């Protein structure tokens with residue numbers, strides 16, 4: 001290998017990995033050149049066998065993993081922080097200490113407050129009247145209401161387009177598919193979903209064809225584009 005060549009950026013993700021997709025979208029938004037390795041996923045075995053690089057880098061044995069030369073990272077939010085410094089433009093955190101802190105909190109809430117409700121819906125698509133599913137859908141709806149309020153007078157969750165939008169876009173994609181759909185009660189949020197993420201466009205990039213194409217097309221493209229059908 002040419003020793004002057006920049007170290008390659010290697011992303012390890014997986015089919016149906018919401019967290020891996022967050023990172024992939026952010027790398028596309030930043031125009032980074034990277035290789036993508038999709039680790040094994042199977043409906044019966046789950047994420048096994050584990051990829052040796054994932055096992056080596058992440059003691060939690062999860063994707064996403066990012067390798068950049070001697071730097072080896074795991075966790076989508078940690079990787080976001082690295083990407084922002086590696087490729088500052090386009091910025092995906094807003095400027096200003098308070099705005100940045102709010103955006104980071106939103107990104108965290110998407111992963112750790114909203115998405116756990118969606119995980120509870122997994123396997124319940126045929127029994128959405130199950131009390132567990134009903135409670136999860138109600139909690140997701142309350143979160144949608146909060147995001148709707150945030151979007152009053154702005155196009156994105158934290159002001160300018162940010163990692164917070166990417167995180168919630170991906171998490172909500174799963175919510176939509178698993179039964180926690182947005183309704184007409186949150187028109188600003190529905191409009192927001194139609195224009196993020198920007199890098200993917202309507203004809204797609206990096207395997208995310210049609211992500212910006214609205215609810216139905218969006219879900220179909222992500223899930224079926226990975227050769228996967230959820231809950232059917």
Ligand SMILES: N[C@@H](CCC(=O)N[C@@H](CS)C(=O)NCC(=O)O)C(=O)O
Pocket residue numbers: 014016017018019020047060061062063064074075076077111
């Ligand atoms: N907090 C982590 C969550 C990562 C995560 O849950 N990854 C899942 C795929 S979406 C995984 O690798 N699961 C396999 C396992 O836990 O064995 C992040 O943000 O990266």
